Amino acid sequence: PDDQPEPDPSKKTLVILGTGWGAVSLLKKLDTENYNVIVVSPRNYFLFTPLLPSCTTGTIEHRSIMEPIRNFLRHKKAAVKFYEAEATKIDYVKKIVHINDDSEIKGDISSTEVPFDMLVVGVGAENATFGIPGVREHGLFLKEVGDAQRIRKRIMDCCETATFKDQPPDEIKRLLHMVVVGGGPTGVEFAGELQDFFNSDLKKWIPDITDNFHVTLVEALPNVLPMFSKQLIDYTEKTFKEETISIRTKTMVKKVTDKYIEAESTGPDGKKVLEKIPFGLLVWATGNALRPVVKDLMMQIPAQKDSRRGLAVNEYLVVRGTENVWAVGDCAVANYAPTAQVAAQEGAFLAHMFNSMAKTTEIEQQLAKLSEAQEKATAKDSRDQIFSEIKDLQKRLRRVKSIGPFEYSHQGSLAYIGSEKAVADISWMSGNFATGGTVTYFFWRSAYLSMCFSTRNRILVLMDWVKSKMFGRDVSRE
Numbered sequence: 508p509d510d511q512p513e514p515d516p517s518k519k520t521l522v523i524l525g526t527g528w529g530a531v532s533l534l535k536k537l538d539t540e541n542y543n544v545i546v547v548s549p550r551n552y553f554l555f556t557p558l559l560p561s562c563t564t565g566t567i568e569h570r571s572i573m574e575p576i577r578n579f580l581r582h583k584k585a586a587v588k589f590y591e592a593e594a595t596k597i598d599y600v601k602k603i604v605h606i607n608d609d610s611e612i613k614g615d616i617s618s619t620e621v622p623f624d625m626l627v628v629g630v631g632a633e634n635a636t637f638g639i640p641g642v643r644e645h646g647l648f649l650k651e652v653g654d655a656q657r658i659r660k661r662i663m664d665c666c667e668t669a670t671f672k673d674q675p676p677d678e679i680k681r682l683l684h685m686v687v688v689g690g691g692p693t694g695v696e697f698a699g700e701l702q703d704f705f706n707s708d709l710k711k712w713i714p715d716i717t718d719n720f721h722v723t724l725v726e727a728l729p730n731v732l733p734m735f736s737k738q739l740i741d742y743t744e745k746t747f748k749e750e751t752i753s754i755r756t757k758t759m760v761k762k763v764t765d766k767y768i769e770a771e772s773t774g775p776d777g778k779k780v781l782e783k784i785p786f787g788l789l790v791w792a793t794g795n796a797l798r799p800v801v802k803d804l805m806m807q808i809p810a811q812k813d814s815r816r817g818l819a820v821n822e823y824l825v826v827r828g829t830e831n832v833w834a835v836g837d838c839a840v841a842n843y844a845p846t847a848q849v850a851a852q853e854g855a856f857l858a859h860m861f862n863s864m865a866k867t868t869e870i871e872q873q874l875a876k877l878s879e880a881q882e883k884a885t886a887k888d889s890r891d892q893i894f895s896e897i898k899d900l901q902k903r904l905r906r907v908k909s910i911g912p913f914e915y916s917h918q919g920s921l922a923y924i925g926s927e928k929a930v931a932d933i934s935w936m937s938g939n940f941a942t943g944g945t946v947t948y949f950f951w952r953s954a955y956l957s958m959c960f961s962t963r964n965r966i967l968v969l970m971d972w973v974k975s976k977m978f979g980r981d982v983s984r985e
């Protein structure tokens with residue numbers, strides 16, 4: 508597979524956009540011999556997002572949860588082409604994807620077109636800001652590796668600046684106020700990791716900050732982690748209280764400036780109060796929004812006109828209104844939460860379906876040949892022989908074609924909440940149970956370790972855990 512051959516004209520070209528959970532899960536199970544497979548993504552690696560919050564404090568080094576896509580693709584049976592580029596436009600009618608190399612180094616050509624027969628859109632989502640002014644300029648997100656690195660750097664910068672000679676007390680308080688907006692799992696996990704960092708390392712290394720370092724989680728709804736059961740929400744809120752993380756529920760951020768957020772909170776009497784909350788670090792985790800390339804594609808397809816949250820797909824993940832475009836993961840709307848679990852199952856389903864489609868074509872071609880041979884055959888024996896072969900093939904064809912629609916199987920929800928505790932809503936033997944605490948934390952660790960992409964990732968993550976436990980997290984600001 509290393510000597511990239513030219514595309515085989517007898518095979519269909521399957522273009523896959525993205526190297527995230529959906530796309531990589533599809534590639535893992537896809538028999539690449541059946542198609543000319545082309546992958547386009549601005550990221551030449553897969554990122555294991557569940558452990559990304561741990562990278563913001565150096566509990567885990569970011570490279571431990573990255574797997575180079577080239578390393579993975581070179582083990583496929585037939586060569587797969589990879590272009591490190593962003594899909595800027597999908598021309599659905601002309602069956603062309605416009606791609607652009609957005610990286611620092613550009614050659615003579617940095618934008619071009621990739622034609623497709625079949626297209627899988629797995630480009631994920633952007634960070635939602637709801638148009639709130641100042642978020643992009645002054646807040647940090649937590650979605651990509653670069654985001655985690657920026658947060659890690661900013662935490663240390665705030666601590667060092669707070670201890671600068673003659674810093675006024677109010678400014679020290681502001682610089683050491685770490686505000687997280689969004690009480691979904693991303694916000695909760697990050698807040699937990701940050702408090703851990705302070706409790707086990709920062710406090711020891713920089714004792715001057717002990718009295719002023721504070722984490723606040725701001726959430727517009729009446730409680731955090733809305734997708735978890737009531738018991739686990741209560742458990743999380745109690746744990747945060749013990750850890751002195753403030754939770755400000757029913758508080759909606761309306762504006763962000765370089766030094767404070769403006770938030771509207773609803774008091775117990777129902778009255779709304781607008782207040783300014785100063786911060787040193789602001790992490791914005793309020794969920795997903797559509798990527799421009801997805802929005803643009805939706806506008807080209809009349810059947811997508813009423814869809815708001817992403818590409819509406821049918822039960823076979825075909826983008827409604829199209830025949831040869833599929834969508835997986837956070838950019839698709841199939842009535843499931845935008846999670847890695849859903850994206851991975853959708854990707855695996857498509858691989859299974861594409862493998863079957865290729866087999867169907869192969870069997871149909873064989874059947875056509877046999878029917879021809881049957882007509883030409885003169886001796887009865889050989890006609891009977893061909894007839895029985897046709898029967899067998901028809902049976903195989905029915906089996907291959909009988910692929911059912913996509914069905915999601917929910918394995919449960921897991922989240923780390925800090926201080927070596929985790930919460931889990933688990934579906935098991937057709938029942939559900941909710942659990943939280945230290946045992947769940949060890950379950951969380953082993954579950955995520957086993958889910959890591961490769962053995963290499965698994966070993967690196969394990970070593971990082973041991974390293975940060977033995978020597979503490981590294982507080983140097985790169």
Ligand code: FAD
Nearest residue numbers: 525526527528529556557594630631836837845846847848
């Ligand atoms: P992604 O994994 O985001 O991949 C999208 C891919 O498309 C990327 O490779 C990207 O580079 C590429 N791309 C972007 N734009 C373009 C373009 N224009 N053209 C081509 N390619 C493009 N889910 C869970 O189930 N469990 C968890 O514990 C969990 N933890 C999480 C923690 C964090 C911090 C975050 C941010 C998310 C977490 N999630 C978790 C959610 C999960 O990561 C997403 O649901 C999942 O990544 C969606 O998969 P995807 O393939 O749709 O998109």
Ligand code: NAD
Nearest residue numbers: 689690691692693694726727728759760793794845921922
């Ligand atoms: P989310 O959509 O789950 O939560 C965002 C939260 O932000 C919501 O509770 C919303 O009420 C709040 N919010 C929105 N605007 C606000 C404002 N102006 N002021 C204050 N609060 C505001 O987002 P997420 O946590 O980024 O998660 C995205 C997806 O990824 C979800 O599907 C989630 O399940 C998944 N995920 C899962 C895990 C896990 O399973 N451990 C971890 C991270 C993410």
